[in-house]
Amino acid sequence: MEIPKTELFAVLQEFNPWWSSQAVTDLSEWERSAAVPIRTWMKDTDSRRALVLGGARQTGKTTLLRQAIRQLVREGAAAGNILYATFDHPILKLAGLERTLAAWEELFVPVAGQPQWLFLDEIQYVADWQTWLKHQVDFKRGRRIVVTGSASPLHDSKVESGVGRWETLPLATMSFGEFLKLRGIDPGPVPEARSLKPCFEWSPAEFARTAALAKSLTPHFHDYLLRGGFPEPASVSDLTRCQRLLREDIVDKVLKRDMTALYGVRRVLEVEKIFLYLCYHDGGIVDVAALSRELDGVNRQSVNNFLELFESTHLIYRLRPHGYGKEVLRGKPKIYLADAALPGSVLLLGRKLLDRPDRLGAAVETAFFKHVFTRYYADQPVFTYWRDKAKKDLEVDLIAQIGERLVPFEVKYQDTKVDLGKLKGLRLFLENHGIAQGYLITRRWEDFGLLDVPSARPGRERALLDAKILAIPAPLACYWLSS
Structure with a gap:
């Protein structure tokens, strides 16, 4: 099914309000403990590995991604270099990963000297995503990628392709603290x-x-x-x-x-x-x-x-x-x-x-x-x-x-x-x-x-x-x- 570009652009604009200078205001300042290893990964710019965040539904994966984006914006990262997309949205699910990325690249020319940040939610809805992620890590220098999933990649037959290409961070439900x-x-x-x-x-x-x-x-x-x-x-x-x-x-x-x-x-x-x-x-x-x-x-x-x-x-x-x-x-x-x-x-x-x-x-x-x-x-x-x-x-x-x-x-x-x-x-x-x-x-x-x-x-x-x-x-x- 062909998705009109105007609809795809509209969905991406909605998910990425920082593109139009709008602050991320609907998030709590309280963060889960998993925010610490995520920020550690973000600061380790010498590493090219992606980050795979897995956990059950409603454990806060999306909130953690958006809080990480808020931190990048506060630190002065180029807004157009940051993409958030969730593939449980019907339009993005139909469009697929490659067309979603093509639409983003059509909207923004990357700012030189800064990494591109890709925050991809519910990646399990993307076919053969492990192969795509392996290719990105191996050949797309300058991109830092975080993906989340409510279905574990650790039980997939292609897990070996991720060795050395991504780190995994399991997100359990909240601790007592x-x-x-x-x-x-x-x-x-x-x-x-x-x-x-x-x-x-x-x-x-x-x-x-x-x-x-x-x-x-x-x-x-x-x-x-x-x-x-x-x-x-x-x-x-x-x-x-x-x-x-x-x-x-x-x-x-x-x-x-x-x-x-x-x-x-x-x-x-x-x-x-x-x-x-x-x-x-x-x-x-x-x-x-x-x-x-x-x-x-x-x-x-x-x-x-x-x-x-x-x-x-x-x-x-x-x-x-x-x-x-x-x-x-x-x-x-x-x-x-x-x-x-x-x-x-x-x-x-x-x-x-x-x-x-x-x-x-x-x-x-x-x-x-x-x-x-x-x-x-x-x-x-x-x-x-x-x-x-x-x-x-x-x-x-x-x-x-x-x-x-x-x-x-x-x-x-x-x-x-x-x-x-x-x-x-x-x-x-x-x-x-x-x-x-x-x-x-x-x-x-x-x-x-x-x-x-x-x-x-x-x-x-x-x-x-x-x-x-x-x-x-x-x-x-x-x-x-x-x-």
Whole structure:
């Protein structure tokens, strides 16, 4: 279909108001933490690599691009050298990437001595975009390109073409710290920390003093679990409307629109059934065979295909079991949803989530995983879980492997004091791998501190290992990992 140039010009003018000397005035000065690595990339003009920003719907990718453009304009970049285009707009989608760029070049002659900045939103609607981006980086000197997508390029067969050509930055939903800032909540005199590890050197007095200052985080953390980390819904005052927006703007549009438009999925009812199952089992280990039997008519291969699509559209994270070889390949995946508030909103739990220990514990585990994932992504960790082959009740919720280092985490969000007997899986993992430090994510502030680790082997229970477990309340752990 032929798009009249006048219409294409009009759309581009609308998306690029700085071309006509209009300031970008409809943006908040508040920025997500991801603005920092984006600006670092923008300032590194010696690098020719593009930047690929991926994340679920409504995580703030477009806002981050427009805030980056606002910064360029404020710093005096030539307005005509900056292009913003989003390919989920029907006119630009029909016109395609090359015709859109040709229209921009027809409107403006590049200012010599300055880079051209291309901010291309929802790039997944452009056919063969990876090849185009590779060509731009290799042969178009003087162009700096940022692309975003709600469907992950990391799961595309052409990912290898991007090695050395672009950096990837995953944009998860907001952290607990970002949530507090968005809602204008002052956390009070809570000490700042960029890592949990220094706590292993603390005295009992330091733990007690910090707990007294940080206890006020708990009600805000529970509100965060209910509202979630998608900026627009989280900013709504009414919780019922907030959760309705999560269902309609995030879940429904991905399941009913993106799955169809991007992947040609026609069996929407089956997609909804599987996603509902995952909401009931968030943070759980998924037995694909059992799920296939439970959803009569959905075979195993279809279930696996749909799980891959959920991962590609950033609705879930999948963790493999810890180990090597066949035990990993044949192991059952553990699934975390993209945000802790999604299951509660889909299942219409509202504030009742806080009175359901099983649902609340799952939400806390999901939220904590997301914070660890986001905080340490730059270190390229591998995330797994562990379960003893013989005794299935012995497990570790989350293991982060950075290089040769293994960091195990166990989440026990409960009102009663955690019994070391219930940590046998964590203790056994520490003992088997010779690890000196493990983490227990708790609810009670009275538990904040260091635990000695007795052996988990029969007959040796009284022997203390050369290891410590740091018990830390989930609100403080997530707050610290937000920085």
